[in-house]
Amino acid sequence: MNKYHLIGFVWLLAFLPLMAQNDSLNSLHSPENVLKFADYLFCQKDYLRAVTEYENLLELPGINSDTLKFKIALGFSKMGQSKEAGERFNSLTFNNVFSDEARLELYKLKFFTNDFSSFREMYVQKSLLPAKYIDPVRKLYYTSYLLDSAALPGKEEFMRAFPGAAGSEIAKFYSRKRDPNYKSPLKAAILSAIVPGLGKAYAGEWGDGLTSLIVTGVLGYVSYDNLRAHHSFRGYLFGGLVALFYAGNVYGSAAQAQIYNARIDFTFTSDLKLYLNDNNYFLPVYEYFCK
């Protein structure tokens, strides 16, 4: 060993800790650890950071994982970035380990962005139907009719998608959707025009109806009595008030019927969504991602 060899050896000895240090820093950012960390973030529902980490991994040479691509798309979907998610799921629909899942997610994207007409169009075309998940997609298809104003399919056809225990609950929702207990605004207005307050009572507001009847009646009587007693000013004043109350009551009755109908729709949608949420919309959960 000459002296140059020895100097080289000493250099190596001296800087070995620093080199090791660089390696150890890199170890937290090694592909394996990045993946572990990204999976952790994904399961913690920190999707933005998880997606960033997965994308960093995909940029590394030699890494081209369908799982990563699917998780990225799923992350975008969970963040509500449906356009970005849709594009990514689309690229995974053929010749891919996750093609069935990607197709299911495309259906879910349409459904959960309330784009029910596109959803149904996609379902009818069948080109993207996921073989593994035909049943959940069919259930979503029929459920979509309960959530918008499209004409309901026949009950027999509808119920075929919900065999078993779920059927009885869904049948109740179907009946509520088909025969909602609506009140006619026109009928409410006409009733109030005939007897003040009757339209409000018809629309379910008995208290308001009775108040309207009493107030209009009393003011009408006072107006009539004043006119009869030649107290013109008071007579016309109360007459004006009666006209105002009467017109307001007719209009208010029609509005009340509309409010009643909106309440029925709201209650129906809330009850249905609560039920569907409890049953995860009859959709599968990818348990292999976050156990």
Added chain:
Amino acid sequence: MNIFANRALFFLFFCLLTVPGTVLKAQTPLERQFQLAQGLIAKENYFDAITELKRLLFFDQKKEYAFRCNYLIGYSYKKGAKLDDAVKYFSLSQLAAPDDSALFLAKTELVRSNILRRTADNALLILKQMEKEPRFTQRLKEINYWKGWAYIFDDDWAKASEEFLKSGSADELSGFCREVEKAKYSVSFAKVISYILPGSGQFYTGNYVSGIMSMAWTGFLGYLTYNSFAEERAFDGLVEAGLFFRFHRGNVQNAEKFAIERNSQISKDALIYLQNNYKGLKP
């Protein structure tokens, strides 16, 4: 050959072995990761800082960095106005606080984040608990200071003024809060004078047109009522009295609403003023 015979070579050998070991002391990967995150915070790159701190937390199996990481994640979230997340991480940092001083720091930040996200009730609850803890008796003035701010955001400027006074270091703030309290309208007074003279509550709050309208309507209906009774038309009088009382009640409610609106505006203006002009420590 004996290389140590050469003094220059020996010196080189000594330096090479000692310098990296002392000055350039080898750091653990977690230390380096922490430095990386601190660097990102210094550059105000809070999103990446949070990512790196979370990475450190994930790999820190001994939880050596639990307090520092959670605290800095909370701090970064707060800087990004993600106050719910900030509260979550400051809460976690309290659990991992290594000593009383760190615990006080975490609790204070928790309070400040609660104040900013308008959950002043929570902030006050934490501060009242801190006040009772013997380990924080030396820091009561700081607690009073943050109680003052919590009361400001709770729209209780009088109490805020008292707390700032107790803190002993915020006379300017205490005076300002007193001025704001003085500038506010008394809701009860607006209601009472409107009971006595319809429309006067509206005048008191500076809503003159509304005041005149209230006065005119109640006056007119009062006159009609009186006139009906004077003419011995009792039923007319009763109906008109009903209308009079309905208008009178509306007038009182209206005065109350105006006073509340005015006070809300005064509080908002005061907060904006403090945000732009107060140089001391703010939530």
